[in-house]
Amino acid sequence: xxxxxxxxxxxxxxxxxxxxxxxxxxxxxxxxxxxxxxxxxxxxxxxxxxxxxxxxxxxxxxxxxxxxxxxxxxxxxxxxxxxxxxxxxxxxxxxxxxxxxxxxxxxxxxxxxxxxxxxxxxxxxxxxxxxxxxxxxxxxxxxxxxxxxxxxxxxxxxxxxxxxxxxxxxxxxxxxxxxxxxxxxxxxxxxxxxxxxxxxxxxxxxxxxxxxxxxxxxxxxxxxxxxxxxxxxxxxxxxxxxxxxxxxxxxxxxxxxxxxxxxxxxxxx
DNA sequence: ATTACTGAACGTCAGAATAC
DNA sequence: GTATTCTGACGTTCAGTAAT
Numbered sequence: 001x002x003x004x005x006x007x008x009x010x011x012x013x014x015x016x017x018x019x020x021x022x023x024x025x026x027x028x029x030x031x032x033x034x035x036x037x038x039x040x041x042x043x044x045x046x047x048x049x050x051x052x053x054x055x056x057x058x059x060x061x062x063x064x065x066x067x068x069x070x071x072x073x074x075x076x077x078x079x080x081x082x083x084x085x086x087x088x089x090x091x092x093x094x095x096x097x098x099x100x101x102x103x104x105x106x107x108x109x110x111x112x113x114x115x116x117x118x119x120x121x122x123x124x125x126x127x128x129x130x131x132x133x134x135x136x137x138x139x140x141x142x143x144x145x146x147x148x149x150x151x152x153x154x155x156x157x158x159x160x161x162x163x164x165x166x167x168x169x170x171x172x173x174x175x176x177x178x179x180x181x182x183x184x185x186x187x188x189x190x191x192x193x194x195x196x197x198x199x200x201x202x203x204x205x206x207x208x209x210x211x212x213x214x215x216x217x218x219x220x221x222x223x224x225x226x227x228x229x230x231x232x233x234x235x236x237x238x239x240x241x242x243x244x245x246x247x248x249x250x251x252x253x254x255x256x257x258x259x260x261x262x263x264x265x266x267x268x269x
Numbered sequence: 270a271t272t273a274c275t276g277a278a279c280g281t282c283a284g285a286a287t288a289c
Numbered sequence: 290g291t292a293t294t295c296t297g298a299c300g301t302t303c304a305g306t307a308a309t
Contacts, residue, residue, distance in 0.1 A: 220294085222280060228296055229278080 218281070221282085224295065225280070226278090228294095232296080
């Protein structure tokens with residue numbers, strides 16, 4: 001294990017960095033025992049081993065395993081509803097978009113025009129803020145009116161934004177800032193507004209563009225890393241459950257073998 | 270109260286894997 | 290072949306806990 005090789009680094013293997021290799025070996029070993037008893041699974045087992053050895057991705061491996069083994073649930077293509085929606089906004093209307101701010105806050109835009117901001121660090125309703133967009137009346141073109149209601153006793157805040165604008169996260173700054181835009185100018189999730197490449201002239205603008213691209217890449221990678229960790233956890237859980245299932249199966253087969261031995265070779269006194 | 274330790278989660282980088 | 294996504298490795302931060 002790597003912490004023996006890196007004894008200068010004061011670090012222990014935590015679950016996240018936990019290598020699933022041992023578990024994979026265990027699954028493979030138990031699976032091998034199964035193969036000796038169930039010869040029709042030989043081809044599938046070889047295929048499984050081959051996949052495990054090169055391990056292209058957790059999702060792919062698990063989906064493959066789930067198709068030929070018991071007790072292995074599929075990894076969803078997307079997060080489950082529970083995970084997709086932050087727990088603090090579980091009671092709201094079905095959101096159409098969820099944004100996460102640089103400070104970890106979630107902005108959920110519901111179909112009814114309700115925007116809710118939740119603070120992951122706080123618990124339950126206390127971290128819940130509501131932004132309500134109403135469509136009552138025809139707003140003047142280009143005008144955005146935000147009504148800010150005073151913070152209530154339970155810590156919630158409400159904003160009322162006429163029209164069908166969207167709220168997106170602003171590009172920089174330590175404070176969480178949001179921009180309200182018309183839908184036609186809205187950018188994909190997490191994308192920050194910037195000048196188009198064709199309008200860049202000065203080296204400074206080019207540098208800003210490079211910085212913007214880097215920040216976008218980092219943000220994407222950040223999300224990818226989170227998703228990867230989630231999949232890895234699920235992967236390890238699935239392997240554990242498979243180990244349990246195969247161990248039971250193995251035990252049964254051994255018992256069956258003993259019974260058959262007794263029948264076929266009765267004691268001779 | 271302070272310190273040391275631990276586990277969990279995170280962000281970033283580099284390189285592999287995959288998509289186009 | 291290039292662009293994008295995924296994942297292992299590494300370092301950091303933070304909260305919880307036991308020892309002092």
